[in-house]
Amino acid sequence: MFQRAILAGVTLLSSSLPTQAQVYDYDRAAGVLAQFNQPELPTVSGAAPAPVARPSEVVSVTAEFKAGAGDSTARLHVTAKMQTGWHIYSTTQAPGGPVATTIKLEPSNDYELTGEFQAQTEPHADISDIFGGLVVEEHEGEVTWTAPIQLAAGVDPAQLKISGTVKAQACNATGCLPPKNFSFVATQAAPEIPGVEIYKAANSHTTLRGRLTPAVAAPGATVTLELTAEPAPGWHVYARADRDPKLGSKPALISVNTKPGWQVSRPATDAPVIEAPSKFNAGEVERYHEQAVTWTVEIEAPGDATPGEYPISGLIGYQSCDENGCDPPRAARFAVDLTVATRSGDGQAPLTFKAAKYNEAAEAVEKISLVAESTAAAFAGVDALELAGQLALGLLAGFILNFMPCVLPVIGLKIMSFVHQAGESRGRVFALNLWYVFGLISVFMMLATLAVFAGQGWGAQFQNVAFTISLTAMVFVFALSFLGVWEIPIPGFVGTGKANELAAQEGPAGAFFKGMLTTVLATPCTGPLLIPVLTWAISQPAAVTYAVFGSIGLGMASPYLVIGAFPKLVGFLPKPGAWMETFKQSMGFVLLATVIWLFWTMKSTPEYFIPTLAFLFGLWAACWWIGRTPLTANLGAKLKAWSVAAVFAALVGSLAFGLEATELPWQPYSRAALEQHRANGATVLVDFTADW
Numbered sequence: 001m002f003q004r005a006i007l008a009g010v011t012l013l014s015s016s017l018p019t020q021a022q023v024y025d026y027d028r029a030a031g032v033l034a035q036f037n038q039p040e041l042p043t044v045s046g047a048a049p050a051p052v053a054r055p056s057e058v059v060s061v062t063a064e065f066k067a068g069a070g071d072s073t074a075r076l077h078v079t080a081k082m083q084t085g086w087h088i089y090s091t092t093q094a095p096g097g098p099v100a101t102t103i104k105l106e107p108s109n110d111y112e113l114t115g116e117f118q119a120q121t122e123p124h125a126d127i128s129d130i131f132g133g134l135v136v137e138e139h140e141g142e143v144t145w146t147a148p149i150q151l152a153a154g155v156d157p158a159q160l161k162i163s164g165t166v167k168a169q170a171c172n173a174t175g176c177l178p179p180k181n182f183s184f185v186a187t188q189a190a191p192e193i194p195g196v197e198i199y200k201a202a203n204s205h206t207t208l209r210g211r212l213t214p215a216v217a218a219p220g221a222t223v224t225l226e227l228t229a230e231p232a233p234g235w236h237v238y239a240r241a242d243r244d245p246k247l248g249s250k251p252a253l254i255s256v257n258t259k260p261g262w263q264v265s266r267p268a269t270d271a272p273v274i275e276a277p278s279k280f281n282a283g284e285v286e287r288y289h290e291q292a293v294t295w296t297v298e299i300e301a302p303g304d305a306t307p308g309e310y311p312i313s314g315l316i317g318y319q320s321c322d323e324n325g326c327d328p329p330r331a332a333r334f335a336v337d338l339t340v341a342t343r344s345g346d347g348q349a350p351l352t353f354k355a356a357k358y359n360e361a362a363e364a365v366e367k368i369s370l371v372a373e374s375t376a377a378a379f380a381g382v383d384a385l386e387l388a389g390q391l392a393l394g395l396l397a398g399f400i401l402n403f404m405p406c407v408l409p410v411i412g413l414k415i416m417s418f419v420h421q422a423g424e425s426r427g428r429v430f431a432l433n434l435w436y437v438f439g440l441i442s443v444f445m446m447l448a449t450l451a452v453f454a455g456q457g458w459g460a461q462f463q464n465v466a467f468t469i470s471l472t473a474m475v476f477v478f479a480l481s482f483l484g485v486w487e488i489p490i491p492g493f494v495g496t497g498k499a500n501e502l503a504a505q506e507g508p509a510g511a512f513f514k515g516m517l518t519t520v521l522a523t524p525c526t527g528p529l530l531i532p533v534l535t536w537a538i539s540q541p542a543a544v545t546y547a548v549f550g551s552i553g554l555g556m557a558s559p560y561l562v563i564g565a566f567p568k569l570v571g572f573l574p575k576p577g578a579w580m581e582t583f584k585q586s587m588g589f590v591l592l593a594t595v596i597w598l599f600w601t602m603k604s605t606p607e608y609f610i611p612t613l614a615f616l617f618g619l620w621a622a623c624w625w626i627g628r629t630p631l632t633a634n635l636g637a638k639l640k641a642w643s644v645a646a647v648f649a650a651l652v653g654s655l656a657f658g659l660e661a662t663e664l665p666w667q668p669y670s671r672a673a674l675e676q677h678r679a680n681g682a683t684v685l686v687d688f689t690a691d692w
Contacts, residue, residue, distance in 0.1 A: 398555025
């Protein structure tokens with residue numbers, strides 16, 4: 001380990017020197033490395049250790065480029081070969097350790113490098129103890145890098161020479177040689193004639209071929225993949241379908257695989273389709289092509305795709321028949337690499353084919369069909385323009401909700417947190433507002449779930465008296481806190497006073513909870529546009545309902561997203577000071593007004609008025625008891641105060657809602673009934689009134 005550490009230090013020192021000024025004495029280097037020679041290195045008995053090899057003796061570099069006839073794009077291939085036991089490092093090697101390999105081309109007016117060099121084989125990656133846990137990426141044996149080249153107009157590829165250097169550091173198990181520039185001159189390899197690879201399965205009467213045009217595309221560009229099936233004379237191949245019908249003749253099935261984020265169109269063709277009754281399956285109508293048929297698939301590269309090689313692959317299943325019978329169903333895998341460069345080329349690349357089974361093609365298109373069907377079913381019968389309009393109205397309706405009387409009390413609390421956030425870093429302000437938005441939208445998603453699976457519309461939860469009483473109690477205790485009856489350092493609900501000293505900043509949990517509370521209090525409000533949007537949404541498929549509820553939530557959250565992204569917008573608020581105590585107490589009265597409004601929502605269940613009022617009295621006393629305990633008291637005193645308060649509030653609540661009032665069995669008055677009760681010795685209460 002000590003030897004390796006010294007060698008690593010020598011390597012780092014040598015790699016830090018300017019390349020142009022390096023003059024190496026390899027015989028002297030041999031003597032230095034020989035002092036740390038490992039047993040596994042060959043030595044001559046009775047003689048000094050074998051001399052250290054020069055870089056040119058262990059690494060060789062060659063290059064060539066490939067271009068089609070008349071094509072202005074080319075592909076440069078640079079290959080490095082290492083002797084057994086030696087390795088070089090990747091072009092993506094992180095700094096702080098071995099020297100990364102770099103490839104540079106000599107400037108020229110004849111060509112332009114339009115993309116980055118990409119290794120065709122992944123390097124071997126390992127964590128190095130010598131370099132403090134750095135991931136070291138090594139290439140052993142042979143490695144080829146490729147990059148796209150754009151040829152200048154009028155340049156003959158056959159006469160072109162591309163010069164460059166590969167700077168690499170060769171190492172083995174003992175140590176490393178100094179980095180060296182390896183020069184290369186690339187000439188054109190055997191030209192690739194534009195065309196396609198032909199595939200024909202054994203005993204088949206159909207030939208396949210295909211190509212990708214162009215073979216080099218810029219980010220955001222569209223390329224065309226072509227698949228051609230050509231039946232033999234007198235034979236036909238069946239038309240394409242979205243899935244295998246299981247019975248009868250087998251249609252052509254095509255699936256295309258790309259990296260995520262790429263857009264792939266449905267296969268299409270202009271070839272004529274013949275429809276005729278089947279000669280082999282009574283009642284079946286066959287659809288087939290008597291001549292060669294070419295299916296095209298449009299593939300769009302993402303706009304942010306980085307230069308490099310991108311594989312495109314897929315499966316094609318097919319069956320061909322003539323008047324006397326049919327070939328067994330066949331299938332083939334196809335593949336091609338698309339080069340993404342700074343600008344598109346005008347060449348093409350042939351597809352390569354490999355035998356496959358028809359059921360593999362059937363399974364591949366079945367997965368595509370299931371995804372398409374589930375997406376179509378989710379939005380079945382929904383007009384795209386109508387959906388877009390309703391989503392826009394939902395955004396506007398959600399934004400307006402911020403100004404409804406139900407929401408204003410919590411908006412006041414949020415303004416207080418804005419004041420605290422004004423002095424925070426931009427990242428923290430945005431994070432806290434994002435947590436607030438998450439809490440807000442999470443309630444909208446729960447409401448959407450209730451609408452989809454329980455048939456409950458907007459505000460339906462307030463028809464549950466237990467929910468209303470719980471919310472009333474929660475708002476009431478917050479009002480008491482803001483009025484100074486008690487203070488508790490709940491993140492996000494702090495103003496001035498003792499609690500402010502312990503919890504002067506809003507946390508993620510407080511922001512998330514506040515977002516939930518804002519939405520819950522907003523649900524009884526029916527702002528402009530909200531009812532028509534929700535009425536439309538709850539009558540739509542589930543996916544549409546969730547989308548509309550989400551748009552309302554996003555609209556309601558939009559001010560906080562904007563303020564989170566641009567914290568300077570809260571600059572209009574005054575700086576923290578004594579005014580915040582007045583503002584806090586004012587918000588307490590606003591919350592008490594909210595309690596009155598919540599009592600009003602229970603008008604359909606007046607029997608809960610008195611029990612709820614008694615329960616709030618118990619909570620008032622409990623909060624008062626907690627408020628008597630200083631926030632600076634020890635943990636034992638705090639736990640005792642909380643325990644007593646909780647028990648008292650629970651006792652008052654159980655008594656308030658547990659006792660049932662017994663009403664007298666009132667009966668209509670009659671002289672006979674009065675005499676009967678008097679004869680039985682019963683006490684009689686007569687309730688009488690008079691109209692004057």
